[in-house]
Amino acid sequence: MSGKRLLIIAHAPSPNTRAMRDALLEGAQASEIETVEARARTPFETQPEDVRAADGVLLLTPENLGYMSGALKDFFDRCYYPCLDHTQGKPYALVIRAGNDGTGTRRGVETIATGLRWRAIQEPLICRGAWRPEFVAQCRELGMLMAAGLEAGVF
Numbered sequence: 001m002s003g004k005r006l007l008i009i010a011h012a013p014s015p016n017t018r019a020m021r022d023a024l025l026e027g028a029q030a031s032e033i034e035t036v037e038a039r040a041r042t043p044f045e046t047q048p049e050d051v052r053a054a055d056g057v058l059l060l061t062p063e064n065l066g067y068m069s070g071a072l073k074d075f076f077d078r079c080y081y082p083c084l085d086h087t088q089g090k091p092y093a094l095v096i097r098a099g100n101d102g103t104g105t106r107r108g109v110e111t112i113a114t115g116l117r118w119r120a121i122q123e124p125l126i127c128r129g130a131w132r133p134e135f136v137a138q139c140r141e142l143g144m145l146m147a148a149g150l151e152a153g154v155f
Helices: 015-028 048-053 070-084 103-116 134-152
Strands: 004-010 036-041 056-062 091-098 125-128
Touching: 004 015, 004 048, 004 134, 015 036, 015 056, 015 091, 015 134, 036 134, 048 070, 056 070, 056 103, 056 134, 070 103, 091 103, 091 134, 125 134
Parallel strands: 004 036, 004 056, 056 091, 091 125
Antiparallel strands: none
């Protein structure tokens, strides 16, 4: 194993967001991915050293009052400065479970990620509106994409 690590930081307070988190992890651990270790942690569990040790980060948050979840904000509050000079260029992707449009959530996370100088691997996956089963498939695909990109050295 090459030692590549993918960290999924997911605030998943509902059955639907837990299904999305599980799909991200399942995709990242697909049998085709041989040299990437993926693990999921809550924002409250995640420490700066977890982020520094990761080769890539996937973020999952519900939209709460037009913003990221308080749990993800807490993660950024605790980890921003300890990671600032150590994670520049880190590839990341963002998934938002948005009851509305996800605009404020996206803006908030992207502002922080820009400050950290993280590099988005794609546009955020914003799962808008009423729950749809395809959200799970989209998350599985993103998890696999991120892990495959890390494995291939693309990210």
